[in-house]
Amino acid sequence: RKEVEQDPGPFNVPEGATVAFNCTYSNSASQSFFWYRQDCRKEPKLLMSVYSSGNEDGRFTAQLNRASQYISLLIRDSKLSDSATYLCVVNRHSSASKIIFGSGTRLSIRP
């Protein structure tokens, strides 16, 4: 079993829709959580951190459920430019070498 698991998708939704995807992690000692975005054939870029109380950044909302060991990303009023792969990232021990990347969820927004 992978330490960080994501539904690979693709999620194909119309512009303006709300879309959400989850990521589960297996190590209960994991300390930090993030979402990265990766455009096709480009490098990953940090989208947002995920805090215990949940957090928003514009149309994006991230939540953490430690009891069930999953994090989620909600995108409201989706734009064509949101089409990308979203990587769930977990840091097991707040150490540089313990950062684990999920394999990503592909999102495609159609006009």
Add this chain to the structure above:
Amino acid sequence: NAGVTQTPKFQVLKTGQSMTLQCAQDMNHEYMSWYRQDPGMGLRLIHYSVGAGITDQGEVPNGYNVSRSTTEDFPLRLLSAAPSQTSVYFCASSPRGSYNEQFFGPGTRLTVL
């Protein structure tokens, strides 16, 4: 700032050849790392460095060497290329105390025949 730069962008090797992937950053970041990305696998850590002169192995270090003689540069050497090393390689850097925010280079697409 150029950020994190990688060369070459593309490379084709024959089995058994060696080569060095270059990575440089101009942000004075302490931490640098190399990942490989394969379909369905996510990014996997190959080697990392927490400062000049200090390197350590990640999850998949076999077949690769690194060195860190300066803060700016962190080259990755493939000793004897194998088809299993066909992948996209990303270099990343982070500032001290903020390891979770990694800045990635544009990647090198390597094919080993």
